[in-house]
Amino acid sequence: MTFIKQIVGGALVDSLMAPRKLLVGRRTAPPEFAGMWEFPGGKVESGESAQQGLHRELAEELGVEVILGEELAGPTAEGWPLNNKASMRVWLGEIVAGTPKPLEDHDELRWVCLDSNELLELPWIPADLPIVRALMARTGPATSRG
Numbered sequence: 001m002t003f004i005k006q007i008v009g010g011a012l013v014d015s016l017m018a019p020r021k022l023l024v025g026r027r028t029a030p031p032e033f034a035g036m037w038e039f040p041g042g043k044v045e046s047g048e049s050a051q052q053g054l055h056r057e058l059a060e061e062l063g064v065e066v067i068l069g070e071e072l073a074g075p076t077a078e079g080w081p082l083n084n085k086a087s088m089r090v091w092l093g094e095i096v097a098g099t100p101k102p103l104e105d106h107d108e109l110r111w112v113c114l115d116s117n118e119l120l121e122l123p124w125i126p127a128d129l130p131i132v133r134a135l136m137a138r139t140g141p142a143t144s145r146g
């Protein structure tokens with residue numbers, strides 16, 4: 001059996017009830033990903049659940065506390081395949097305390113409209129693009145946007 005590294009990512013939106021904007025981060029490392037945009041998050045550590053890992057990573061990387069909404073389910077139980085060694089589970093989330101700052105792993109954070117070309121045109125980590133498209137479909141016109 002192949003061991004898959006479990007990564008977790010936060011699709012942090014301005015409002016879980018009526019999402020319009022997504023918070024994205026530009027990675028600083030490793031070299032192959034530096035300058036690319038991603039969902040803040042990281043590896044789940046042993047002894048913690050995926051959601052606990054996500055809360056911890058978001059606190060460490062951005063200095064925020066969040067409430068998590070629904071999972072943006074991927075094609076497998078481990079979420080969205082990133083490469084042959086890692087998969088990422090992604091949850092929608094909303095910040096309830098703190099102002100996000102690029103404390104670790106990012107050199108820029110940006111709120112981007114979910115229905116904008118800007119979002120798709122960012123140089124994402126390529127494995128994230130299907131996730132971004134699924135998120136845009138999920139938060140798109142079918143959702144009440146107030």
Ligand SMILES: Nc1nc2c([nH]c(=O)n2[C@H]2C[C@H](O)[C@@H](COP(=O)(O)OP(=O)(O)OP(=O)(O)O)O2)c(=O)[nH]1
Nearest residue numbers: 007008009038039040041042043082086125127128
């Ligand atoms: N956080 C995050 N990682 C992603 C995304 N897309 C993607 O391919 N990855 C990859 C990059 C890394 O190889 C891996 C996540 O590792 P990481 O370096 O962010 O995790 P971490 O903070 O726990 O790492 P570390 O402390 O062990 O250095 O997943 C994404 O959208 N968000």
